[in-house]
Amino acid sequence: MLPIVVEYNVEVLKKFAGLNRSGRLAHAYLFIGPRFVGKKKTALAIAKLLNCEQNIDGAKDIFCGQCPSCLKMQAMGHPDVSLIAPMTEGASIKIEQVRLILEKVKMRSFGGGKKVLIIGEADHLLTEGSNILLKTLEEPSPDTLLFLTATAVENILSTIRSRCHIVRFSPFEKVELEEQLVQNYNESKFSSHFLAFSAEGCLGKALQLRDSQSFDKKNQVINRFVFSEDEEYIKTVTQEDEDVKFLLEVLEGWVRDAVLVKSGIRDQRIINFDRLNDLNGFVKKLTFKELTELYSQVVKTQKMLSENFNVKVALAAIKLSM
Ligand SMILES: [Zn+2]
Numbered sequence: 001m002l003p004i005v006v007e008y009n010v011e012v013l014k015k016f017a018g019l020n021r022s023g024r025l026a027h028a029y030l031f032i033g034p035r036f037v038g039k040k041k042t043a044l045a046i047a048k049l050l051n052c053e054q055n056i057d058g059a060k061d062i063f064c065g066q067c068p069s070c071l072k073m074q075a076m077g078h079p080d081v082s083l084i085a086p087m088t089e090g091a092s093i094k095i096e097q098v099r100l101i102l103e104k105v106k107m108r109s110f111g112g113g114k115k116v117l118i119i120g121e122a123d124h125l126l127t128e129g130s131n132i133l134l135k136t137l138e139e140p141s142p143d144t145l146l147f148l149t150a151t152a153v154e155n156i157l158s159t160i161r162s163r164c165h166i167v168r169f170s171p172f173e174k175v176e177l178e179e180q181l182v183q184n185y186n187e188s189k190f191s192s193h194f195l196a197f198s199a200e201g202c203l204g205k206a207l208q209l210r211d212s213q214s215f216d217k218k219n220q221v222i223n224r225f226v227f228s229e230d231e232e233y234i235k236t237v238t239q240e241d242e243d244v245k246f247l248l249e250v251l252e253g254w255v256r257d258a259v260l261v262k263s264g265i266r267d268q269r270i271i272n273f274d275r276l277n278d279l280n281g282f283v284k285k286l287t288f289k290e291l292t293e294l295y296s297q298v299v300k301t302q303k304m305l306s307e308n309f310n311v312k313v314a315l316a317a318i319k320l321s322m
Pocket residue numbers: 051052053054063064065066067068069070071
């Protein structure tokens with residue numbers, strides 16, 4: 001069986017299918033939830049559903065994914081759907097971007113269905129952009145659906161907020177996401193467990209971590225830092241900030257696990273569940289107090305790194321305490 005790739009929120013899509021059938025769709029929605037939880041993907045899925053050629057009567061809960069309209073949307077080449085978001089991470093949304101997308105409100109729909117405009121990461125709208133958006137929200141067009149996505153309601157101007165219907169997205173339970181990764185993405189049980197944990201339940205994040213081979217990389221780090229006496233490793237790893245950052249994240253998880261194992265916990269709460277035997281061996285050498293001290297040492301070093309200090313000495317000290 002081919003894996004079913006579901007990166008949008010199926011429940012939310014279903015809800016919108018129902019709203020569409022009963023003619024109760026509003027003009028603007030604000031999707032709130034953590035990053036990588038599937039807010040933009042869900043807005044796109046709704047756009048597909050509302051324009052799907054196999055769903056003209058609106059009877060279906062899901063788009064076909066194969067008609068010309070669905071395919072065009074998949075390739076982001078459908079004239080009735082537009083998405084804007086900051087150009088780079090953390091940047092603000094440019095005023096020209098906002099102007100361009102909102103001009104479509106006045107245009108006629110090409111396919112005769114609903115036009116869907118998505119403003120992703122609307123937390124990053126500046127005042128001018130917010131003001132233009134507000135004007136559009138005050139004079140909505142019946143054939144246009146506007147979606148804003150943001151991580152927190154507080155980041156959106158209250159005048160905008162009050163004109164949108166709010167839909168909240170929550171991450172999956174870790175166990176649930178783990179199950180999805182096994183079932184739909186052919187991931188192994190161990191790697192799924194690690195990915196679900198590291199992504200804190202957000203599917204998009206878990207897939208990103210999977211694509212960057214995060215599971216294999218974390219095991220390499222454990223092997224080289226915890227279980228070998230490779231003296232060159234600290235020197236090599238501190239050459240790249242990203243590498244040290246990852247090493248410290250892995251160590252933080254490892255020592256946290258060790259503290260849990262030392263207190264008798266050996267269940268799904270362990271991040272490195274694939275290395276339970278190694279953890280059992282590791283905690284034998286250290287007392288509970290030493291382990292908790294080691295944990296604060298790692299956290300302190302993470303803080304040092306974020307403040308741009310050189311952490312070579314601190315890492316050597318951690319290694320020595322192991
Ligand atoms: Zn379709």
